[in-house]
Amino acid sequence: xxxxxxxxxLKDGVTRQVxxxxxxxxxxxxxxPGRRLSEKDIAGRMNISKTPVRxxxxxxxxxxxxxxRPQRGTYVSLMDMEQIEEVRxxxxxxxxxxxxxxxxxxxxxxxxxxxxxxLETQEQAIAGRDVDxxxxxxxxxHRELFLACGKARAWSFIDHFSAQYKRLRYLSLxxxxxxxxxLDEHRAILSACRxxxxxxxxxxxxxxxxxxxxxxxxxxxxxxxYIKKYGEIQDxxxxxxPIPTHGA
Amino acid sequence: xxxxxxxxxLKDGVTRQVxxxxxxxxxxxxxxPGRRLSEKDIAGRMNISKTPVRxxxxxxxxxxxxxxRPQRGTYVSLMDMEQIEEVRxxxxxxxxxxxxxxxxxxxxxxxxxxxxxxLETQEQAIAGRDVDxxxxxxxxxHRELFLACGKARAWSFIDHFSAQYKRLRYLSLxxxxxxxxxLDEHRAILSACRxxxxxxxxxxxxxxxxxxxxxxxxxxxxxxxYIKKYGEIQDxxxxxxPIPTHGA
DNA sequence: CACTTCTAAGATACTAACATATCAGTCGCC
DNA sequence: GGCGACTGATATGTTAGTATCTTAGAAGTG
Numbered sequence: 260x261x262x263x264x265x266x267x268x269l270k271d272g273v274t275r276q277v278x279x280x281x282x283x284x285x286x287x288x289x290x291x292p293g294r295r296l297s298e299k300d301i302a303g304r305m306n307i308s309k310t311p312v313r314x315x316x317x318x319x320x321x322x323x324x325x326x327x328r329p330q331r332g333t334y335v336s337l338m339d340m341e342q343i344e345e346v347r348x349x350x351x352x353x354x355x356x357x358x359x360x361x362x363x364x365x366x367x368x369x370x371x372x373x374x375x376x377x378l379e380t381q382e383q384a385i386a387g388r389d390v391d392x393x394x395x396x397x398x399x400x401h402r403e404l405f406l407a408c409g410k411a412r413a414w415s416f417i418d419h420f421s422a423q424y425k426r427l428r429y430l431s432l433x434x435x436x437x438x439x440x441x442l443d444e445h446r447a448i449l450s451a452c453r454x455x456x457x458x459x460x461x462x463x464x465x466x467x468x469x470x471x472x473x474x475x476x477x478x479x480x481x482x483x484x485y486i487k488k489y490g491e492i493q494d495x496x497x498x499x500x501p502i503p504t505h506g507a
Numbered sequence: 508x509x510x511x512x513x514x515x516x517l518k519d520g521v522t523r524q525v526x527x528x529x530x531x532x533x534x535x536x537x538x539x540p541g542r543r544l545s546e547k548d549i550a551g552r553m554n555i556s557k558t559p560v561r562x563x564x565x566x567x568x569x570x571x572x573x574x575x576r577p578q579r580g581t582y583v584s585l586m587d588m589e590q591i592e593e594v595r596x597x598x599x600x601x602x603x604x605x606x607x608x609x610x611x612x613x614x615x616x617x618x619x620x621x622x623x624x625x626l627e628t629q630e631q632a633i634a635g636r637d638v639d640x641x642x643x644x645x646x647x648x649h650r651e652l653f654l655a656c657g658k659a660r661a662w663s664f665i666d667h668f669s670a671q672y673k674r675l676r677y678l679s680l681x682x683x684x685x686x687x688x689x690l691d692e693h694r695a696i697l698s699a700c701r702x703x704x705x706x707x708x709x710x711x712x713x714x715x716x717x718x719x720x721x722x723x724x725x726x727x728x729x730x731x732x733y734i735k736k737y738g739e740i741q742d743x744x745x746x747x748x749p750i751p752t753h754g755a
Numbered sequence: 756c757a758c759t760t761c762t763a764a765g766a767t768a769c770t771a772a773c774a775t776a777t778c779a780g781t782c783g784c785c
Numbered sequence: 786g787g788c789g790a791c792t793g794a795t796a797t798g799t800t801a802g803t804a805t806c807t808t809a810g811a812a813g814t815g
Contacts, residue, residue, distance in 0.1 A: 272577070298796080299796080299797095307769080308769060308771070310558070313797080316797095317565060327797080328796090329520070329798080330775070330777055330797050330798075332796055333796085342660050345661045346664070348601075353596075353597050353600040410596065411593075412590050413593045413596060413597045416594070417597075419668070420667070520798080522799090545765085545766070546766080547766080555799080556799060556800045557767090559798085559799070559800095576767090577767065578806040578807055
């Protein structure tokens with residue numbers, strides 16, 4: 260319940276601290292889509308001036324997490340389901356190729372061991388109902404795959420514009436508590452890699468990345484106020500309505 | 508020879524103008540890799556204050572075109588060949604899938620016509636030795652493909668982190684004047700699309716995107732001062748040496 | 756001469772104040 | 786009552802100046 264203006268630590272760069280704090284709380288759903296943010300307000304709460312806040316806003320806008328309307332206001336982005344789908348598509352295009360690469364090259368025992376270790380980390384996160392820890396080890400699992408193929412930067416490209424995707428994943432995990440399924444999918448992918456069974460590895464990866472969209476149909480109704488609508492008037496509606504903050 | 512502080516127009520957003528001006532001149536090679544930029548200096552030349560310059564710097568850093576060293580200085584990024592290679596890899600993963608999609612779905616005559624029109628635009632650019640115009644229509648050609656498949660955002664993701672790739676392409680075109688080859692490749696891809704010949708379309712796409720790396724071997728020697736070195740001391744060397752500006 | 760310390764210039768990081776645009780609500784006119 | 790102009794509050798956009806950090810080079814020391 261520590262709200263988004265914690266400021267317990269600010270060693271390097273105030274701008275960076277603001278950025279990290281806001282980013283975490285948006286992905287956490289402590290700051291809900293559509294919520295209005297104000298440079299002045301946040302600067303005041305954090306006892307800093309507006310400029311670092313403003314710069315953090317700009318960075319977050321670049322990741323699609325904030326929408327800055329010039330001279331009007333800044334809002335936490337609504338969930339753009341079309342964008343999330345295209346992130347998934349892009350990611351699948353790249354990651355399936357990386358997975359094939361990994362399997363077709365000589366199996367890298369060190370990487371396989373590291374990935375197994377991450378699965379154990381995930382198990383622990385499940386036991387502790389630690390959504391954040393689970394999400395971190397999920398990312399680390401996939402990242403390992405890219406690193407093993409010398410595609411670290413390709414991962415960081417994907418990671419960079421996956422912010423909205425991650426926000427949906429967080430919601431999905433919180434609501435369906437399907438941690439175990441994700442873990443099973445990881446196990447299946449890894450096991451197929453060990454067997455050098457490319458077909459099955461790709462099948463499981465596809466299922467793994469697609470699942471979030473399958474679930475999104477269920478989420479769509481329940482969380483429709485947080486989802487961006489097309490075809491309606493773009494400048495009003497849900498984005499402007501005050502939304503209960505349930506956390507501050 | 509109009510240098511990078513032109514300021515002929517500044518209708519909306521000073522920050523945006525600074526951003527666009529700097530971005531153009533970096534991709535143009537009017538601002539060379541390794542060159543030092545100063546907030547104060549640019550602000551002074553443009554008769555504006557430092558903040559908009561600073562914000563433009565941050566955006567350009569996000570695209571990998573600038574390197575901001577806190578409290579030290581801001582430099583035009585050196586060419587990071589490994590990053591460019593991974594951009595190419597990522598792009599090929601996505602674009603080959605999009606191309607397959609385009610061919611396997613019913614052929615979209617409107618799109619094919621539009622792409623043919625773009626080829627004519629390219630021909631004109633070649634006739635006029637207009638590198639910028641050529642590059643623009645090159646991008647437009649590929650973008651059309653993504654739009655036709657409903658993957659506009661996927662294109663914008665790729666486009667966003669392709670800045671360094673584009674800079675290398677500009678150099679390659681200026682030095683090898685192989686406009687015609689690029690045009691031929693586009694024609695081959697389009698013609699394969701018309702014949703719904705997926706294999707050949709993909710082969711030509713692969714050749715098209717790979718070419719830049721083949722050429723980069725030749726460029727590596729001639730332009731080595733502009734290329735990022737790994738394994739050396741990261742905090743000194745070429746990046747700091749004053750480099751002839753040949754334009755301002 | 757080799758090495759350390761000091762210093763001043765100049766870079767980004769940040770602050771505080773001002774400029775400009777937007778919008779909801781109100782006033783006044785019909 | 787209905788409708789358009791005005792206005793105050795407040796948002797971001799921009800400016801100018803201050804603070805802090807880094808570094809090159811001078812000065813001092815063995």
